[in-house]
Amino acid sequence: MGIEIYNTLTRKKEPFVPIEEGKVKMYVCGPTVYNYIHIGNARPVIVYDTVRNYLEYKGFDVNYVSNFTDVDDKIIKTANELGEEVGELTERFIGAYFADIEALGCRHADEHPRVTEHIDDIIAFITVLIDKGYAYESEGDVYYRTRKFDGYGKLSHQSIDELKVGARIHPGEKKDDALDFTLWKSAKPGEISWDSPWGKGRPGWHIECSVMAREVLGDTIDIHAGGQDLTFPHHENEIAQSEAHNDKTFANYWMHNGYINIDNEKMSKSLGNFVLVNDIRKKVDPEVLRFFMLSVHYRNPINFSEELIESAANGLDRLRTAFRNVSHRLETTADNGDQTDIWLYKIGKARKAFEEAMDDDFNTANAISVLFDLARLSNTYLNEKNTERAVLEAFRGTLPELAGVLGLRLGDAQAEFPSEDIEALIEEREQARKNRDFARADEIRDELLDQGIVLEDTRQGVRWKRG
RNA sequence: GGCGGCAUAGCCAAGCGGUAAGGCCAGGGACUGCAACUCCCUUACCACCGGUUCGAGUCCGGUUGCCGCCUCCA
Known part of the structure; x- marks a missing residue:
């Protein structure tokens, strides 16, 4: 029996067959780095780290890639508010991100590509899309011509017409069609920007993952993963971009994890009901957090309390x-x-x-x-x-x-040795017990308990632990 | 309006047609000088109503109640 993966694309569990035998190319959408991550952000990191571990346990050679979105509207806004350079801000929160996920027992990805390091690739990619007729320039912006891509909606199982009825999509005077989305965004004065054939600007959100996944892993990857809310529009748009550009299937398996709720409400930055990993891990053993998250199947919601x-x-x-x-x-x-x-x-x-x-x-x-x-x-x-x-x-x-x-260490690295006076007390208690002086023995036990040390008498002798 | 998910013991949670895993909490018992640790035992008409089937939490139809996506979001 091999591994079966629930594929969002087909809405079925499918036997996992990698493109290349024994190897797995895996891309997990990473964070936009303008704040500490909250526990909702941590779920996919933990889940897919576990997926990676298990694939390796089964003998696969996994190439695990997860990006950093290190330039976008929210980053620019936050940097402005803090009076900080965009680069400083993102560097700071990338560091915080690593500290958080390490605490949660997650390894770093094999590569962590950043948007700002792939601007040239992004421009080249967009240029191809324009040449192929899948994108067009409009007043310094570049948009993806959504209707041109036949399979649009195949991941989220929405038809283009239904999406249009949804109609919360902003019209946007510069777009030919309300469904079109931004590939390149022209810069406002003073904003961080890069030169491009369409003037100064920066990449839209979705394009980065298409480009970086391709640069690092190639045209087709095995597993593309992220939170449920990325299914639409983010991953749908990635498919449109990549498959239009590469003329190949973008990803064979799409995995999406469920949310974390607080009091049965979705946790999100916009709702403001989030718990930062950086805060909670000071109060709660982060390994407990990981254990907690893995105690529920990854596609189901978790309520946090x-x-x-x-x-x-x-x-x-x-x-x-x-x-x-x-x-x-x-x-x-x-x-x-x-x-x-x-x-x-x-x-x-x-x-x-x-x-x-x-x-x-x-x-x-x-x-x-x-x-x-x-x-x-x-x-x-x-x-x-x-x-x-x-x-x-x-x-x-x-x-x-x-x-x-599962990324749980069971505390085996925590071998701790008792200090000499503790050892002496334990020894004294043993003597007292031999002499059936239980009053004294219990006295010592209570004394140690006050110091947070719990004694356990086993057949093989006394043992202690921190209580 | 479109698409999708969920409803299983006090709490959490598996289950994908064959007489309900596991954990937490609680109660009882064993072990112990007493404890601690550990072990054993105890607790489910699977939201509701129909249907399919020899047999249904498990499939089909309907009802009710929650939740998510369709907009930045893990």
Whole structure:
């Protein structure tokens, strides 16, 4: 069984077949950098980072590209308001973006192309569109002739006529048709601009992705992804531009993730009800945030609230504890178990279940439930009188490996050593317990608890953790 | 007006025709000197009404209620 991906283009799950065997070209629409990202912006970053991880887990060589939109109206407006150069502003928020996504356990893309570094390519691309009759210049602007492109609407499944009825589209005196959209926008005095055959100006929004995807990945890519709201018009327009220019299919698979809601309302910058990653990650363990987002299938909406985050935190703790439990046991156990095969078989079965879940359009919710099954299995095994290193090592290896595909670290890098006085107290308590001086033992335990240290007495000795 | 999505236990959430995964919370039990950790047990007439089928959260039709896109937006 291979991977199946829900393709917005066909509205069906389809077996994933890459253009080139063993390789995946993936383009994810990135942020417009004029502010910190909010958790709604973070969802696609986390989701597609996970998709990338899983594709790599399955042995694909993934070329993952995500752009920065580093010039547009909102950026110019914000820069003006702050009295800052456009370049300074975008540089600052690109840095903030990386800091945020790193905290969320997301890797950088293989390439992060920026609009301002591809102006020449964009101009050349637009020129071809004009030559082919798909675009026209009008008073310094260049527009795409939407009706000229036959497949327009195939992604969002809208017909051109229905779109016209929608009629919230601005007429625009310079356009031949209300449906036409901007490829090149002439500059107002004082605005950042580049020279072009049509005068000073800057690229429209949609053109950048068509151009950069092609420059970095080629005419046809395997997976193009982004938030649901990009389906129309952004991705629809990208298809129109790219396929008119390249005469080839632009992307084989289109993936779109659902929104994050707050109190069942869409979170968005325009509504003002957003939560910045930069703020929330100071209060909430960012790994919990990631776990929370992956606990729902990526195409479904997620409602965000403190209660749900807390519940997610407790769930993730369970996984971390299971990992700690098996790690701890491994430090003290010699080979003395039997029935090794049956346990190794169960672990293998869990791995299979994990893969089945992820193969099915990256069903991380089910994949996580497999992680919980594995955690319970592992804890159950630890309750056996005799344990075998081979089995313990299988648990100790499999649990973080699969969690790692989801970008969860299970805290294995956090090995922490107790300070000497803590160690002394723990030792003193052990003595007290041996002498059945439980009053003193409990006193010490409470004392440590005050310091945020929780003791756990296992068969293999005392263990502690931060509570 | 056009296109689309959703409605499953107190909460979250899988499920894609064969007698309802998983997590959180709660209650009970085991383990423990007591705890902690862990394990076991307990809780669903799947929004409503029709239909198809031997059999339907699961397919079809309808009703109700939410939500999204059609405008910058992840």
